[in-house]
Amino acid sequence: MANMAVSRIKREFKEVMRSEEIVQCSIKIELVNDSWTELRGEIAGPPDTPYEGGKFVLEIKVPETYPFNPPKVRFITRIWHPNISSVTGAICLDILKDNWAAAMTLRTVLLSLQALLAAAEPDDPQDAVVAHQFKDKHDFFLLTAKHWTNAYAGGPHTFPDCDSKIQRLKDMGIDEHDARAILSKENWNLEKATECLFS
Amino acid sequence: MDSDMEMELESDSDEEFNDDYDYYNTGEDCDVERLDPKRADPEYFEYDCLTVEDIEKLLNERVEKLNTILQITPALAKVLLLEHQWNNHVVVEKYRQDANALLVTARIKPPNCNKDQADAASTSAAAAAASTTTQLAKMGSYKNNTSNHSSSSTTTLSTTVSPQYRSQMCPVCASSQLGDKFYSLACGHSFCKDCWTIYFETQIFQGISTQIGCMAPMCNVRVPEDLVLTLVIRPVMRDKYQQFAFKDYVKSHPELRFCPGPNCQIIVQSCEISAKRAICKVCHTGFCFKCGMDYHAPTDCQIIKKWLTKCADDSETANYISAHTKDCPKCHICIEKNGGCNHMQCFNCKHDFCWMCLGDWKTHGSEYYECSRYKDNPNIANESVHVQAREALKKYLHYYERWENHSKSLKLEQQTIDRLRTRINSKVMNGSGTWIDWQYLFNAAALLAKCRYTLQYTYPYAYYMEGGSRKNLFEYQQAQLEAEIENLSWKIERAETTDLGDLENQMDIAEKRRTTLLKDFFPLHA
Numbered sequence: 001m002a003n004m005a006v007s008r009i010k011r012e013f014k015e016v017m018r019s020e021e022i023v024q025c026s027i028k029i030e031l032v033n034d035s036w037t038e039l040r041g042e043i044a045g046p047p048d049t050p051y052e053g054g055k056f057v058l059e060i061k062v063p064e065t066y067p068f069n070p071p072k073v074r075f076i077t078r079i080w081h082p083n084i085s086s087v088t089g090a091i092c093l094d095i096l097k098d099n100w101a102a103a104m105t106l107r108t109v110l111l112s113l114q115a116l117l118a119a120a121e122p123d124d125p126q127d128a129v130v131a132h133q134f135k136d137k138h139d140f141f142l143l144t145a146k147h148w149t150n151a152y153a154g155g156p157h158t159f160p161d162c163d164s165k166i167q168r169l170k171d172m173g174i175d176e177h178d179a180r181a182i183l184s185k186e187n188w189n190l191e192k193a194t195e196c197l198f199s
Numbered sequence: 200m201d202s203d204m205e206m207e208l209e210s211d212s213d214e215e216f217n218d219d220y221d222y223y224n225t226g227e228d229c230d231v232e233r234l235d236p237k238r239a240d241p242e243y244f245e246y247d248c249l250t251v252e253d254i255e256k257l258l259n260e261r262v263e264k265l266n267t268i269l270q271i272t273p274a275l276a277k278v279l280l281l282e283h284q285w286n287n288h289v290v291v292e293k294y295r296q297d298a299n300a301l302l303v304t305a306r307i308k309p310p311n312c313n314k315d316q317a318d319a320a321s322t323s324a325a326a327a328a329a330s331t332t333t334q335l336a337k338m339g340s341y342k343n344n345t346s347n348h349s350s351s352s353t354t355t356l357s358t359t360v361s362p363q364y365r366s367q368m369c370p371v372c373a374s375s376q377l378g379d380k381f382y383s384l385a386c387g388h389s390f391c392k393d394c395w396t397i398y399f400e401t402q403i404f405q406g407i408s409t410q411i412g413c414m415a416p417m418c419n420v421r422v423p424e425d426l427v428l429t430l431v432i433r434p435v436m437r438d439k440y441q442q443f444a445f446k447d448y449v450k451s452h453p454e455l456r457f458c459p460g461p462n463c464q465i466i467v468q469s470c471e472i473s474a475k476r477a478i479c480k481v482c483h484t485g486f487c488f489k490c491g492m493d494y495h496a497p498t499d500c501q502i503i504k505k506w507l508t509k510c511a512d513d514s515e516t517a518n519y520i521s522a523h524t525k526d527c528p529k530c531h532i533c534i535e536k537n538g539g540c541n542h543m544q545c546f547n548c549k550h551d552f553c554w555m556c557l558g559d560w561k562t563h564g565s566e567y568y569e570c571s572r573y574k575d576n577p578n579i580a581n582e583s584v585h586v587q588a589r590e591a592l593k594k595y596l597h598y599y600e601r602w603e604n605h606s607k608s609l610k611l612e613q614q615t616i617d618r619l620r621t622r623i624n625s626k627v628m629n630g631s632g633t634w635i636d637w638q639y640l641f642n643a644a645a646l647l648a649k650c651r652y653t654l655q656y657t658y659p660y661a662y663y664m665e666g667g668s669r670k671n672l673f674e675y676q677q678a679q680l681e682a683e684i685e686n687l688s689w690k691i692e693r694a695e696t697t698d699l700g701d702l703e704n705q706m707d708i709a710e711k712r713r714t715t716l717l718k719d720f721f722p723l724h725a
Binding site: 007008068069095101 | 370371373374388390394397398401412413414415416418
């Protein structure tokens with residue numbers, strides 16, 4: 001069984017390497033070890049989304065039963081998205097769960113994840129906090145997502161206001177990531193974030 | 200429980216009697232003599248307890264019947280019946296109306312394929328389906344079949360047209376093999392035999408059987424039973440598949456219900472699909488036939504589910520209030536309730552009080568038992584949100600406390616029965632009466648449990664009831680039942696000093712109150 005998994009992965013690896021997307025630098029894939037059980041993927045943030053300009057790294061683990069069970073994929077790069085956990089990077093996507101089909105490939109997975117970045121589904125959230133912001137305070141969502149893309153994925157937009165607020169919390173001895181997470185959750189209200197941290 | 204069963208047997212034989220000798224029934228007095236149990240007893244329920252073999256036979260009969268009518272394979276018939284609650288008529292009707300649409304909704308055929316065959320829709324659909332199932336969808340034969348029927352071949356075929364000897368690439372294992380190693384369903388996605396087999400085994404391992412689908416992305420065409428059973432050779436996996444499939448079949452059949460008893464293999468069958476109590480003849484588990492949960496009359500299935508979820512969610516608060524002890528309202532000594540009756544007598548100061556409201560028992564009287572009714576605060580609309588929230592919690596706690604209290608009393612009364620048994624034993628040993636003389640006490644205890652059970656389930660019902668005259672009536676009847684049950688409980692606990700006639704009278708009253716309440720409010724008859 002494992003043999004089939006390896007031969008499939010080898011072939012899919014080549015497929016990604018030969019694909020058009022790799023020429024356009026929108027997806028990338030590389031090996032982590034020689035056993036072909038773990039790979040590292042990378043997708044570019046789609047244009048006209050808050051993720052534009054960012055590069056998002058993915059951890060791809062291939063199970064023994066691949067391709068009859070889906071690969072286990074999560075974001076290593078931190079990302080602010082309703083269907084992706086802002087804490088663990090876990091992904092809520094149907095094709096990685098029930099709707100996986102044995103004939104799908106790594107390339108389809110990467111392209112589907114890219115499509116997920118472009119079209120979030122806040123009604124089927126992985127991260128309830130982000131989904132709530134996406135629905136109720138969409139402006140704050142766009143700001144936060146762009147800021148996270150800049151901070152973690154090398155995105156182009158900088159937000160001095162956000163950075164200074166994070167710095168304020170850092171001065172109080174808070175870890176930078178924790179400060180960013182709590183401010184993002186509280187719609188960048190410094191007072192509320194402080195209250196939340198110290199109460 | 201036993202008396203229930205007897206009643207049922209009796210009524211069964213009655214009916215047989217009626218069927219066979221109808222002319223006996225023409226006499227005028229017969230109607231008076233024989234009350235129809237369906238009308239007299241709101242809980243009357245006819246059902247059978249069947250074994251797995253019985254059910255397999257029953258399902259197979261349905262399958263065969265459909266086979267002969269529609270000339271389709273058993274595997275296809277099973278899928279169609281599964282999708283239509285095992286209703287033969289519906290399947291036949293839909294098949295005759297639009298076989299293609301039926302096969303698409305049953306996920307035998309992919310949607311919007313072969314539109315060109317409108318002329319021969321039913322025949323080709325049947326043939327295509329038959330070929331996928333009987334001939335195991337072997338690539339070559341399936342392809343030939345379809346192209347015979349339609350001269351204007353579909354585009355999907357062009358990719359799969361390959362003679363059996365030409366090698367072909369399997370998109371799953373990425374290996375090239377000869378064409379005859381490939382299988383495909385009606386959707387035309389073909390994969391090699393080994394891949395199908397491993398795929399089936401991984402799916403079965405995850406408990407999936409009748410819902411196994413094609414391996415192609417975005418294709419949800421279903422894999423029928425016979426393809427799975429041809430390719431999966433390992434006996435363990437075959438058995439598992441058949442067990443899981445059987446479960447799916449029973450669950451999709453509205454007239455069948457697995458007995459929820461632990462490790463019980465019995466399946467209960469009834470033509471009346473309602474929330475009535477079925478009691479398994481093997482493990483004696485009683486449950487609601489409709490939802491399979493504990494029997495819950497007069498509350499209906501949705502409400503009891505809502506209530507139980509609510510109770511589970513609020514368990515912390517509920518734990519707090521369901522503390523087992525209360526203080527005596529007079530001398531304030533701490534009392535643990537160790538019997539079922541709510542009429543408490545403080546062992547310290549001999550004060551009689553009600554366990555529920557801690558009020559004096561004398562004021563409870565026999566006329567009206569106030570304690571089961573929740574009094575709404577009439578000014579609620581004017582109060583602040585905070586007060587309203589507190590009021591809502593108070594209301595819930597009121598009903599929850601009573602629900603929980605009866606549930607505990609039921610358990611405590613089991614102990615009462617055990618004590619009763621030892622007491623009777625010693626009496627019999629001392630020569631005062633025989634075992635049979637004291638039997639009535641057990642009957643009384645069983646009836647008490649039955650009444651208390653119903654009473655317990657009236658509280659979720661009342662909680663979700665809209666205010667108004669109907670609720671007033673319900674709570675009045677509930678209070679009456681509550682009062683009679685407490686009387687009965689009190690009398691059973693003091694059986695030696697209670698007159699037999701008095702006790703039997705009390706039993707009769709309590710049971711009457713119970714059936715009256717069920718007749719008026721059991722949702723089936725509303």
